[in-house]
Amino acid sequence: MSDRVDWNDLRDRRMAEPGAAEAYEVTRIAFELGQEVRHLREHKGWSQSQLAKSAGMTQPAVARFEAGGTVPTLPVLECFARALSMKLDVRFAPDADAT
Numbered sequence: 001m002s003d004r005v006d007w008n009d010l011r012d013r014r015m016a017e018p019g020a021a022e023a024y025e026v027t028r029i030a031f032e033l034g035q036e037v038r039h040l041r042e043h044k045g046w047s048q049s050q051l052a053k054s055a056g057m058t059q060p061a062v063a064r065f066e067a068g069g070t071v072p073t074l075p076v077l078e079c080f081a082r083a084l085s086m087k088l089d090v091r092f093a094p095d096a097d098a099t
Helices: 007-015 020-044 048-055 059-066 074-083
Strands: none
Touching: 007 020, 020 048, 020 059, 048 059, 048 074
């Protein structure tokens, strides 16, 4: 069974496909935004249902967002910011990897 592929080989092959790196980056950003909203929600002591009600959403939508399962639009981020008594601040930052 020399055709067996380990996880690292499979990942390297997938990441070499066109668009894979960009898709990975979008997924990373969605995951990090979801984690930040979850942190802020938990800091307030709220359930997902409480955040959903305050943001005008459903609890499953909040759960998907917090899990990184959706790429948010700016209006969705604004809804979360308002519900959490925060100000949304979108900015560009220098890319440490850029040459």
